[in-house]
Amino acid sequence: MPDLLDALNPAQKLVARTVSGPLLVVAGAGTGKTRTLVYRLAYLVARADVPPENMLAITFTTKAAEEMRQRITSLCHDGLDLSAMRIGTIHSLCYDILRSYGSNINLPADFTIISPPDRLSIIKNLVNTFPDESGSASPRKYGLHISNEKNALVSYEKTTPLCRAYQEMLERQNLLDFEDLIIKTLELFRTVPAITAELHSRFSHISVDEYQDINAAQYSLLRSLSSPLQNICAVGDADQAIYAFRGALVENFFNFQNDFPGAQVIYLEQNYRSTKTIISAAQQVIKHNKQRVEKELHATRTPGAAIEIWHVPDEIQEAAFVAREIERLLGGTRFETMSSEQEEYVRGFSDIAVLYRLHTQGRQLKKALQQKGIPVEVATTRLLYEEPEIKPVIDFLEVIQNPHNDLALAEILTASSSAIGPKTTEKLSLEAARKGCSLFNVLLDICFASEQPRHPGVRLKAFMDLLTGLIKQSSVISLDKLIREFWEQMFTAETDTHDKLLELITSAMPFCHGPAAKGIPAFLNKISLLKDGETFTTRGEAVTLMTVHGAKGLEFPVVFILGLEDGLFPYRLEQPGGLENDEEERRLFYVGMTRAKEKLYLLHAQNRFLFGERKKMTPSVFLNDIPPAFTNKQHKNPSRKNRKSPSKQMKLF
């Protein structure tokens, strides 16, 4: 009879067979940790007689939870049933705990989770109420600040008045934010030990994936949750700790053996994902990291193709290069027949990924590749209404809906850079407060005043002429026309219609019957939930474009990494010294470590962000006013360090 664990290597088997006591699995990238974890769970049930309902598997993302569930389902046959096992994110677990036991800490039974846009608007109000404290921080930024404070478990007494006001606001409305899910559960554990005990007996075996990414709050919760039996299995890789900026503490990973005395440590070092070339390149670099658990990844695959580093003069040629290479790899565009040169590991566009650090890079690249007939799918996390190009449009619609919406109007004004900027807006807002009327009325007054101050006045007048004109039109023309009209007036400098705008208009289609004024309220209500990219379902055969962060844990046969000079730098790498000054070599790590099966290109554009390509869509553009600072940049750009002769190719390893 074949053993359940036959498919595993010795180290993986060891993990699966460790039934009790604390266990730390130090798992390198591509070592099959999810698979191992799933086999372990199956083993616990099948061989160690742990009832599945006593098991809890915690993942970091819903996507990871879903993957684990699927793997478990496909593993379960021959009478093995793991469906009673609890698999999910720590947030979903807390949500359920609070639903069941929240009344013990006076949490109303009908609490709801605040939606991100609602949260943003609460914070927007508070930022205005506490101008001194927030300084010039945007509501969005301040929202992140609040999250970080809460994730770090900063006590209520020590937080700022704004944070406290925010918290009181939520409580008054029976709302919890995502951080509260953890914090309130901790509070519940502290206040009612009986519930903790009950959960201890419910979940005797706990597994935690991506342990290196947990923050202070999650750590406390996991500690409280782990039973006195301490059957806790933590899996992680310190070398993949890339979320420190949002409060993740790798220290938790290093401290595991202190936190759970007698913990066994098992290393998974057989990499099944990448070629030997990529792994050795990655190892060269990663071994210089300061804080890490020593481990040596062993390649199971052949050396594979060499890593190529290309230097291109600028990002336009960078895009052209990527397009050309993709065509070459696929043997011409999709309309041509496959040529003999087609490389066998690339079967289609979806086998190719292009990574970069910043989303802005993706947008530009998308345009460039699509123009060459290459289908692309851009992975974004941002909500459509949060995109910098779209934000002013939404604000505009809000002002159309209600011209006296001072927040939205101020937002539009503040977004412009030179003449109507934060300073002018602030003055105008103060004026409004003094007069006790809306910002809109103040603007009207200024525009109708006989003498106009030279500088902001002219622009304000132009702005108000446009705005009032469009408000009038909104009761006549349809929503899509109104948006287009606004866009064209606003961004005359833009010749081509923006992709994001098209997405917005597509999602507005259901609300485009009749005059815009009628459709706007319903549309605004809906837009807050739209994620960028969800309006067009381009699923399928397309090149994937995403940030390096977004690519964590994924794999593609061919990977292009853009922008070596723009921050594709391993976050946890030590300062220069370890590897002399070989920039490229050091920069290999991050990428090679986590992805790319066969072929990896690193692109180095010497002159990234050319004039005109990075232009922000602000009302100042609409006013035909190019800020002087922006014009100057053109001359500054060429003086960069580390210049290399263009289009020089070198092969490593």
Added chain:
DNA sequence: CAGGAAGAAATTTTT
């Protein structure tokens, strides 16, 4: 105007 210091922005998940 070169060069440095200091601050800001960027990477993102959770019902």
Added chain:
DNA sequence: TTTCTTCCTG
């Protein structure tokens, strides 16, 4: 943790 921007100094 890195890069970009802004402001200041000699």
